[in-house]
Amino acid sequence: MPLNIEKIREDFPIFKRKINNHQLAFLDSASTSQKPKQVIEAIKDYYEQHNANPHRSIYTLCDEATQIYEKARRKVAKFINAGNEKEIVFVRNTNEAMNILAYSYAMNNLEEGDEIVLTIMEHHANIVPWQMLQKKGVKLKFVDINPDGTLNLNQLNEMITKNTKIVSVTHKSNVLGTVNPVKEIGKIAHDNGAVFIVDGAQSVPNMPVDVKDINCDFLAFSGHKMLSPMNIGVLYGKSDLLEKMEPFMRGSDMIKEVQLTEAVWNDLPWKFEAGTPNVEGAIGLSEAIDYLNKVGLEDIQKHEEKLTEYVLVKFNEVKGLRLTCDGNAKLRNGIISFNIASVHSHDVAYILDDFAVAIRSGHMCCQPLMRRLGVQSVARASFYLYNTKEEIDTLVEGLEKVKTVFKI
Amino acid sequence: MSLEIYQEMILEHYNNPNNCGYIENYDVAAKDSNPICGDEIEIRIKFDKGVINDIKFQGQGCAISQSSVDILIDLVRNNNVEFVKDLTTENFIKILGIELSPLRLKCALLGLKTLKTAVYVYLDTLKS
Numbered sequence: 001m002p003l004n005i006e007k008i009r010e011d012f013p014i015f016k017r018k019i020n021n022h023q024l025a026f027l028d029s030a031s032t033s034q035k036p037k038q039v040i041e042a043i044k045d046y047y048e049q050h051n052a053n054p055h056r057s058i059y060t061l062c063d064e065a066t067q068i069y070e071k072a073r074r075k076v077a078k079f080i081n082a083g084n085e086k087e088i089v090f091v092r093n094t095n096e097a098m099n100i101l102a103y104s105y106a107m108n109n110l111e112e113g114d115e116i117v118l119t120i121m122e123h124h125a126n127i128v129p130w131q132m133l134q135k136k137g138v139k140l141k142f143v144d145i146n147p148d149g150t151l152n153l154n155q156l157n158e159m160i161t162k163n164t165k166i167v168s169v170t171h172k173s174n175v176l177g178t179v180n181p182v183k184e185i186g187k188i189a190h191d192n193g194a195v196f197i198v199d200g201a202q203s204v205p206n207m208p209v210d211v212k213d214i215n216c217d218f219l220a221f222s223g224h225k226m227l228s229p230m231n232i233g234v235l236y237g238k239s240d241l242l243e244k245m246e247p248f249m250r251g252s253d254m255i256k257e258v259q260l261t262e263a264v265w266n267d268l269p270w271k272f273e274a275g276t277p278n279v280e281g282a283i284g285l286s287e288a289i290d291y292l293n294k295v296g297l298e299d300i301q302k303h304e305e306k307l308t309e310y311v312l313v314k315f316n317e318v319k320g321l322r323l324t325c326d327g328n329a330k331l332r333n334g335i336i337s338f339n340i341a342s343v344h345s346h347d348v349a350y351i352l353d354d355f356a357v358a359i360r361s362g363h364m365c366c367q368p369l370m371r372r373l374g375v376q377s378v379a380r381a382s383f384y385l386y387n388t389k390e391e392i393d394t395l396v397e398g399l400e401k402v403k404t405v406f407k408i
Numbered sequence: 409m410s411l412e413i414y415q416e417m418i419l420e421h422y423n424n425p426n427n428c429g430y431i432e433n434y435d436v437a438a439k440d441s442n443p444i445c446g447d448e449i450e451i452r453i454k455f456d457k458g459v460i461n462d463i464k465f466q467g468q469g470c471a472i473s474q475s476s477v478d479i480l481i482d483l484v485r486n487n488n489v490e491f492v493k494d495l496t497t498e499n500f501i502k503i504l505g506i507e508l509s510p511l512r513l514k515c516a517l518l519g520l521k522t523l524k525t526a527v528y529v530y531l532d533t534l535k536s
Contacts (some may be wrong), residue, residue: 224504346445346470347414350512363446370446376468377446405414406471 003295003303008386011291015386022356027327030174030202030335030382031360032224035284039227042287043280046147047338058156069279072286073269079209079289080200080219082236086268089235089242090282094201095125097235097403098247100272102129103198105218106166106244112137114165118138118196119143119151119180120172120372124365126199130168136209136284139355145372149325157188158363164194171203175364175378176325177308177335179203182214197239201225206304206334206384208297211236223281227288232281235272242268247365268278292385300385301407307383307392311336314396320408321399324378337364337378340399341408345379351405352398413472413506421475426482429464436533438526442518444511449522451481455530458490464520470515476504477519484523486497492527495520 009015012034017024026034046068052061054069070085077085091097106116112309116130120142130140143156151169160167167189172179182198189196198216200362203209205226213221218241223232237245247254251274257264265271292300309329315321315338324337340348349361360380363370370376381395402408434452441448447469454462463485465477483503484492500520501508508516 059447344445344468344470346447346515347472349472351411353416361445405411406419 001296001299003096003299003385005303005386005388008295011038012386013037013040019356021355022354022394022398025355025357025387025394025396027381027383027387027391028358028360029205029225029384029387030380032230033205033227033317033384034386034397035227035229036291038291039284041231042283043229046283049378051279054279055270067334068286069277069282070280072206075286075289076234079293080204080214080234081237083212083239083264087236087239087242088193089237089269089272089354090277091220091233091235091272092231092278093222093224093233094123094199094220095129095222097218097233097358098129098197098199100137100235101218102132103222104245104248104272105195105241106133106138107136110136110165113139113163115139115141115161115163116166116168116368117141117143117156117159117164117189118167119156119169120145121149121151121176121178121203121366121369122170123174123199123366125201126168126170126298127368130166140370143224145176145178148328149173149178151178151180151185153181153184156185160188160192160194164189164192166197167194168197168199170199170201171209171407172200172207172333172335173337173369174202174335175337175366175369175380177332177337178325179207179331179333182216186215205292206297209300217241223285223288226285227291228285229281232278232285234285239268242272244265245272247271247274251275253277277407293404295385301333304383304387305329307387308334308336310333310389311383311392311395318396318399320403324373324375334383335380336382337380339375339378340402341406343402343406343408347406348379348399348402351402352395355394355398356403357395357398359395410507413508413512415506417479418471418475418504418506421478422471423479425465425474426467427464427478427485430466431462431464434462436526436530438522438529440522442469442473442514442524445470445473445515447515447518449473449477449518450524451477451519451526453530454527455489459486460484460492461486462504465519467519469518472506472508472512473515473518476500476516477522479504480519480523489527489531492523 054066200221345361
């Protein structure tokens with residue numbers, strides 16, 4: 001069913017905002033999404049009615065806070081079809097989840113001569129934590145892309161061997177929009193005895209993601225890209241793997257018993273959640289999941305596809321515009337990176353801001369991919385459930401202005 | 409924010425920089441970058457008795473960062489290290505003559521930051 005965009009937009013207070021006398025056209029949801037009033041109000045309600053430190057005491061408010069927090073965890077588990085809520089660890093973001101995996105899993109399980117297979121399209125969050133393993137003599141290998149921005153699966157097939165202990169791949173590229181065949185990649189990883197990790201930061205917000213169907217060992221994603229507040233994210237892990245892992249952060253809440261010189265770890269998932277948790281974040285995420293479920297992820301995905309088709313047609317008319325990757329709407333999935341003539345992306349974004357069009361500019365936290373593509377930076381428009389064709393028209397109008405300013 | 413920052417002078421320095429290039433025989437070089445937008449600048453300087461005799465930059469980045477460094481180099485060539493040490497960000501912004509938002513200010517000042525680093529490194533080498 002087509003989305004009722006007008007109704008959806010009414011739920012997002014920020015769209016009432018005018019910038020430089022223009023209606024805000026927010027085309028940067030791949031960086032972070034805007035938040036609906038349902039999420040904002042749920043957080044407000046928590047602080048006005050239920051605030052207490054969960055898991056710590058037995059009074060009413062504490063009980064409520066604990067129930068709310070754990071209910072959010074069950075909601076997340078169902079959303080990605082995890083086996084149970086023990087497999088859902090609340091983290092700050094995808095980046096933190098990757099660090100837990102690098103420190104707690106990889107540093108303890110990998111040895112000299114082992115290999116980690118990544119791809120050239122990874123975000124820094126799925127590269128830099130693994131670089132630490134090199135000091136143990138672990139080798140990092142990167143699968144290349146094809147000219148159309150898809151992953152080179154032949155190379156991936158050859159690269160994953162019995163030496164491979166971890167395969168960590170983005171589900172959807174934040175620069176190219178490419179959705180990788182994670183189920184297929186996971187099978188290759190498992191056939192070779194490797195653990196399979198999926199970076200779901202860009203996929204979980206806009207398409208149904210089922211961890212059982214993918215059969216990944218770990219999945220990481222961030223709440224803030226899916227209508228939730230910042231600083232709440234999720235590390236999903238198969239419970240047998242999480243059980244065997246050492247905690248990453250140590251201290252309160254993640255223990256059962258503490259002696260002066262030793263401690264007994266708490267059960268899953270709390271073993272990985274040291275200190276007072278982000279209850280407001282979990283509530284926001286829970287409410288965001290309700291919102292996304294109500295609208296329907298499949299319909300959101302279709303809406304983004306339509307906007308992608310539209311923007312590609314419009315961009316075709318902008319002389320001097322170079323797409324970073326093949327202009328096939330089926331492959332780009334709501335993320336379009338581009339450059340205009342020789343204008344730096346930062347200048348493009350700055351001039352677009354004059355029209356209240358918000359796009360991302362720069363290296364997109366993907367410097368290795370930028371180098372691979374032979375560009376220093378790109379401008380990126382990304383779409384979500386609240387975006388409209390009219391916003392794309394304003395974007396195109398802004399791009400013509402870029403050319404006027406730079407006399408192109 | 410305003411598009412007035414893209415003045416004729418800024419665009420002229422961006423499109424046709426006077427000072428972009430490499431010096432083979434240089435006394436000091438400094439490199440810096442702005443991770444937000446990926447602006448990069450390298451400055452190489454040849455001194456003659458404490459005076460900036462030859463100076464060039466290499467860089468990639470937005471119009472503001474690249475034109476600012478070009479304007480900066482025009483300003484400091486044939487001046488001594490004291491001139492660079494005394495050049496404040498406020499004064500340099502005045503010379504640029506454009507109004508910059510806090511994020512764009514970082515772009516405009518990357519060249520000056522790099523130049524100051526180069527000069528202080530040079531002064532350190534003189535001491536040792």
